[in-house]
Amino acid sequence: MNPLSLARWQFAITTIFHFFFVPLTLGLSIFVAILETKYVRTGDEMYKKMAKFWGKIFLINFAIGVVSGIVQEFQFGLNWSEYSRFMGDIFGAPLAIEALLAFYMESTFIGLWIFGWDKLSKKMHLATIWLVAIGSNISALWILIANSFMQHPEGYAIDPETGRALMSNFGALVFNPNVLLQFPHVLTAGISLAGFVVMAFSAWHLLRKHDVTFFRSSFRMAAIYALIGSVLVATIGHFQGQFLVKHQPLKMAAAEALWKTEQPAPFSIFAIIDEENRTNRVNIEIPSILSFLSYNNFTGKVEGINDLVVQAESKYGPGDYIPPVALNYWSFRTMVGAGALMIVIALLGVLWSKDQKLDDKTWFLKATMFSAILPYLAATTGWILAETGRWPWIVFGLQKVEAAVSPNVPAWNVAFSLVLMAVIYTVFTVVAYKLAVKYGTGDVAIKTEEY
Amino acid sequence: MDLNTLWFILVTVLFVGFFFLEGFDYGVGILLPFLGKNDNERRAVINTIGPHWDGNEVWMITAGGAMFASFPQVYATLFSGFYLALVLMLVALIMRGVAFEYRSLRDDPVWRNRWDWAIFIGSLLPALLWGVAVGNLMRGFAIDANMNYWGGLIPLLNPYSILGGLVFVTLFTTHGANFLALKLEGDLAQRAKKFGFQAWIAATVLTVLFVIWTFFETDILTKSGVNGLVPALLAAVALLAAGWYAKKDNDLLAFVMGSLTVVFATIMVFMGLFPRILISSMDAAYSLNIHNAAASPYTLKAMTIVAVIFVPIVLIYQIWTYKVFSKRIKADPKTLIY
Secondary structure (H helix, E strand, O other): OOHHHHHHHHHHHHHHHHHHHHHHHHHHHHHHHHHHHHHHHHOOHHHHHHHHHHHHHHHHHHHHHHHHHHHHHHHHHHHOHHHHHHHHHHHHHHHHHHHHHHHHHHHHHHHHHHHOOOOOOHHHHHHHHHHHHHHHHHHHHHHHHHHHHHHOOOOEEEOOOOOOEEEOOHHHHHOOHHHHHHHHHHHHHHHHHHHHHHHHHHHHHHHOOOOHHHHHHHHHHHHHHHHHHHHHHHHHHHHHHHHHHHHOHHHHHHHHOOOOOEOOOOEEEEEEEEOOOOEEEEEEEEOOHHHHHHHOOOOOOEOOHHHHHHHHHHHHOOOOOOOOHHHHHHHHHHHHHHHHHHHHHHHHHHHHOOOHHHHHOHHHHHHHHHHOHHHHHHHHHHHHHHHHOOOOEEEOOOEEHHHOOOOOOOHHHHHHHHHHHHHHHHHHHHHHHHHHHHHHOOOHHHHHHOO | OOHHHHHHHHHHHHHHHHHHHHHHHHHHHHHHHHHOOOHHHHHHHHHHHOOOHHHHHHHHHHHHHHHHHHOHHHHHHHHHHOHHHHHHHHHHHHHHHHHHHHHHHOOOHHHHHHHHHHHHHHHHHHHHHHHHHHHHHHHOEOEOOOOOEOOOOHHHOOHHHHHHHHHHHHHHHHHHHHHHHHHEOHHHHHHHHHHHHHHHHHHHHHHHHHHHHHHHHOOOOOOOOOOOHHHHHHHHHHHHHHHHHHHOOOHHHHHHHHHHHHHHHHHHHHHHHOOEEEOEOOOHHHOEEOOOOOOOHHHHHHHHHHHHHHHHHHHHHHHHHHHHOOOOEOOOOOOOOO
């Protein structure tokens, strides 16, 4: 393999790993903060126990989110030095601001939260977890501002001397229309994911009749949380789809495996895709639905890959402009399918946890346990679509992936670091999972005393 | 003063903060397996930095991020050039960060011992590698006309830079021991001081050698205009004073002087570099400096506004954290937080 494909693999692996942990940090930090708020408001010790119990899961997850984030911060210099040179004037700013506004905040106040139960007043301690939650989510905002520039560049000019991108409008960079959709999407994805994780562990305990009051209450709150998150993430996702049709039509066409322009355009629910011959060997479609999803009417014209490639070639010159169609198609369907299931499960969870009905529905509790995998699938495939669907661009319309890689790093160096990172991430993910299971299935009385 | 100079100073400040704070963190990590004889003692050692290490580490990330924002060409050249060294450091930092959080999650001596060694390696390796990197920064390395370094790892492992690495390790170990002497109680604090004094002797000898060699190997101390001579002398005085106060059992001043050593040494490096940031050993014209490596004036201005507002806020809440946890820590299971 050449350094370029190795660097792409490395980015894919490290980023997917990183984002395996991030959404739980985003969602669970707020959830724990809500629990502790309830404790401070009502004085009910059960909420304190809940904050500590779910807080433990939060911390196990948080640690890996933090350390895998360090790799992200330096990876652009390691493997993508030409990208860093081309984009540094724009991309470095949100990264530095993320560190200054968010990383300091979450990292400092998490220490206070862990070690401060007996050193701070109740209200002060409560403030620390809120600051962790706010810090984590601000961090997501700034990295998504950076990513949004790559998806949909705004607020820049090209330096006529060097050919590099220069920041021309900070406000336009920050209020990029892409980030106004992407940030709420990621935030609500984190909320639904955290809700599902808490539901899963609570279901495990309810099936065994452990601390029933504690876990019934946890389950109920988590179900409501998950439902809010799931409904919002899907709703925002719908608008993102419409945004894509306008601004990154090739990504959307690839996600739909729509080769030819159609009016009205059908929505494919199952396709066997032949990328080489640019066709689908099997395609089961529902008429007009893609038009509706794209424009809110049943008659709109949706452009297909073949036409869009011709347009791209006339605009940017000859080249390969087709994203990996099958990958995008199935990523999109996995994300949407998982999202739809999540809404159903969360809704049933909310309805059935209202009174004691839940305890007898063992099949549902079991299903809930396993459904925690769904938001992880959705989050991962969502990012695969967002990043690979941008092919061949690293910065949409401005720089191609092949031009962005570090020219001076030999393939074996990238391969070495790729293997090293993959191994250490895998080991730590297994360890984190085992610890989360140990604490998530542990006895409440013991686990909350162990601080 | 132009914005480029201002940002050079700001990046210097971030590295000063990083080496000062992570310096004792790394030192504590290096001393951990040798100082703590049982689990309670080791937990006590870790808890001296427990609430702080994560916030301290952000100084490194912010220094990297700020360099990306203000001098993107430096970020691109340095990290693609020092590729393998940086990868090793990242892996070490991953191990270290996870180890702090996971070691106490299982009540199993084998498990805990393994994580303690992860903390040791995760602290030693970054300290060493940063020292080697700084040595190479002072000495210069083969940057070509396109700002790329093609040499790989081996040329970076030259004797001068390795000596720089050893200086960092011993200096940070001293710094960590001074910190532990302030934060621990009783016998454990006494042992920390003993280790600290031994590390101080090693650090002093190596530093003297390194400074002499720096005179011959680099222009850091001798170039006309701004150079590192004055901060180098101040660092030397502070280092001697640190040993003096340690011997006198004045823990606070020993720590203060050790800290000043790290601070002045960092300032020495950056003043010696100024206005260059990365020195090319191929041709002085290929060096990256505060102008040819910088972001646009617009970006620098935007970032200046952000930094002026937020750096003081960060300082206030981080200092407050140290106040909250200012009490000495006893290796007593009744009071230890796990």
